[in-house]
Amino acid sequence: MDFRVLLLGGTAEAARLARELSRWPGVQLITSLAGRVRTPALPPGQVRIGGFGGRAGLAGWLREHRIAAVIDATHPFAAGITAAAAGAAGQLRVPFVLLRRPGWQAGPGDDWHWCGSPDEAATRLPGLGRRAFLTTGRTGLAAFAALDDVWLLLRTIEPVEPPGPPARCEAVLGRGPFTVPGELDLLRRHRIDVLVTKDSGGQASAAKLVAARRLGLPVLLLRRPPLPAAPAMRVVTTGAEVLSWLHGVLGAGGQGR
Numbered sequence: 001m002d003f004r005v006l007l008l009g010g011t012a013e014a015a016r017l018a019r020e021l022s023r024w025p026g027v028q029l030i031t032s033l034a035g036r037v038r039t040p041a042l043p044p045g046q047v048r049i050g051g052f053g054g055r056a057g058l059a060g061w062l063r064e065h066r067i068a069a070v071i072d073a074t075h076p077f078a079a080g081i082t083a084a085a086a087g088a089a090g091q092l093r094v095p096f097v098l099l100r101r102p103g104w105q106a107g108p109g110d111d112w113h114w115c116g117s118p119d120e121a122a123t124r125l126p127g128l129g130r131r132a133f134l135t136t137g138r139t140g141l142a143a144f145a146a147l148d149d150v151w152l153l154l155r156t157i158e159p160v161e162p163p164g165p166p167a168r169c170e171a172v173l174g175r176g177p178f179t180v181p182g183e184l185d186l187l188r189r190h191r192i193d194v195l196v197t198k199d200s201g202g203q204a205s206a207a208k209l210v211a212a213r214r215l216g217l218p219v220l221l222l223r224r225p226p227l228p229a230a231p232a233m234r235v236v237t238t239g240a241e242v243l244s245w246l247h248g249v250l251g252a253g254g255q256g257r
């Protein structure tokens, strides 16, 4: 019988892993997407879409589908699904690996201000600028809605659901990868004087930080949520490490970590 692997996706890394693992003999891969994006790019292999119903729902799903290993390659800010997956896999003793791309690091010329939450970022924003480029996503938007002395340029992948973007805001749609010339053009065209973003890490959305540095703009950066406390969880930073972990698990007959 095939070795069934659940891949929690929604990122470029997960799509790359799906392309690779769908070619592995003896492995049956099921990629899971949250269903946030109306027209997702579907990876090869089996795909399921939608939430599981928290930790208990996921544990039931893993049992029902006889999943032998779980790979979490979700976004660093997708803390809910990661906590549920770590909990469910731990409970069922299913090998579990978490792929976390490294966070961004400030370099010479960067003027970064770290924040613990969207509320903190919204409180500090008026002290740094009057025209902000906001790329923190739809979640947490409410924190910025009350600002009446800062104009916002909001970029999201999907349109903002009702009640819609805050007043004093222009919303644009965009999906990475973004380029430095493109980001410079956007920042200049909208006379942006401060950037608000989250520490997603990775290359696909790093161009805005380079553009902010070149224009000498301050950046408010949201810190990542903490990892769940799960002793059996293996945390790696590259897709290659995930593949080698899975090799080890397969070699140990599915019981290794």
Ligand code: NAP
Pocket: 008, 009, 010, 011, 032, 033, 034, 036, 049, 050, 051, 052, 053, 054, 055, 057, 058, 073, 074, 075, 077, 078, 079, 080, 081, 082, 084, 137
């Ligand atoms: P989240 O807060 O951790 O997820 C909220 C709920 O959505 C989870 O509790 C789970 O519902 C469901 N869910 C999330 N990821 C899922 C997956 N891969 N498969 C099945 N159900 C999933 O996550 P989020 O920040 O809303 O992100 C949702 C998805 O978008 C993630 O898969 C993530 O990789 C991707 N994404 C997020 C960001 C970001 O900035 N947050 C950026 C790019 C891509 P149940 O509790 O019902 O199981």
